[in-house]
Amino acid sequence: MTFSIVARSADGESLGVAVASKFLAVGAAVPAVLADVGAVATQAHANLAYRPDGLALLQGGADAAAVVARLTGDDADRDVRQVGVVGAAGDGATYTGGGCMDWAGGVAGDGYAIQGNILAGPQVVEAMRAAWLAGDPGQSLARRLLAALTAGDAAGGDRRGRQSAALLVARRGGGYGGASDVEVDLRADDDAAPVQVLERLLGLHELYFTRPDPATLLDLGGELAAEVTARLAALGHHGEPDAALASWAGVENLEERLVPGRIDPVVLDWLRKA
Incomplete structure (x- = not known):
């Protein structure tokens, strides 16, 4: 019911998740991020415990692949789960249970993991990966994540339609006034074009909260x-x-x-x- 990307910035300082779905307020369920630690996206028949548990495992020193193996290995309903994980270093990891609804799958590489279920087809994930890899490493992580999400949306996205999207990025001291690690936290909870709403909101966020060059x-x-x-x-x-x-x-x-x-x-x- 969802497609997402979890990723790390080229400088390793920002970690984040971008997600879209035909599901109300997907940002309340899928993403979790902790500065200097990692990012997790839990979806399909989402297990919300994957979010704190995954971040705790990353904080304890496990790499992304080990986190995915631990989360799914301990879950009796893993066949209907989907999860993507990225740590502060190394490759991302993704998992799609055999019981997830078609089309479902994912890809992962250095600093990213992309996954989706009930998609228009594998071209959604492929378009997201191409957009991520083609992105300018000098751009903000929020912009690169949104570009990948937009590519997936343009390639068909969730085959049931569109309803919500979210963008969550953390960086040490990156929040308002430097007193928070939440660099970007934007959501479109119920809209006919949620990814486009995120684009508008990110532009406003950059206007109001980006520190000047x-x-x-x-x-x-x-x-x-x-x-x-x-x-x-x-x-x-x-x-x-x-x-x-x-x-x-x-x-x-x-x-x-x-x-x-x-x-x-x-x-x-x-x-x-x-």
Whole structure:
């Protein structure tokens, strides 16, 4: 009833899952991720205990293949289970029980595992693998996962149709304000085009929560400081540039993009359009 990819970023710092299904709120059931440890996707007749148990095994030092063997070996209903696992290093691993509904199967390799059941055909998994392998390693893991999920959706996806999708990525200190490891957590729980919804949501997430590239920052001085100060004052935010900018950015939910004494071009563009 589901197709998913679990994967690790090229630098090894991010781990995540992207999943879609003709199933309500698939993001509440399938994915689990723990920064610096690994990612798990449990599906078909999902055993939700695979999520904490799989992450605990990874944290204890087991590799992905050993985790899959342990989870399924201890499960009397393994014939109707499907699971994908990726650890902080090494190959991913995937398992499809013989009782999963056709088409069902998966593939795995260095840093990824892809699996699906009740699919339009093997081309879904093949398209996802091709998209993953062709992805730019310099892109964010969230973008690469979504590209693979989009490829699977375009290749037919769940043969019953579309309903929900989710994207979950963890990285140490990668969350809001650096106080959380949840880098991306987006869901479309009930929609006719859930993968497309994720695309829109990820774009908004990148706008609001991606920290700026230091190489693109502009010095907040001279004419630029005068312009920014005047624009902020016109919007009711007065004072020296950094303080006024922080006041306005907090209202606009752009605070993650602030750097004292400098301004992110994305923030400047937003201010000029305000």
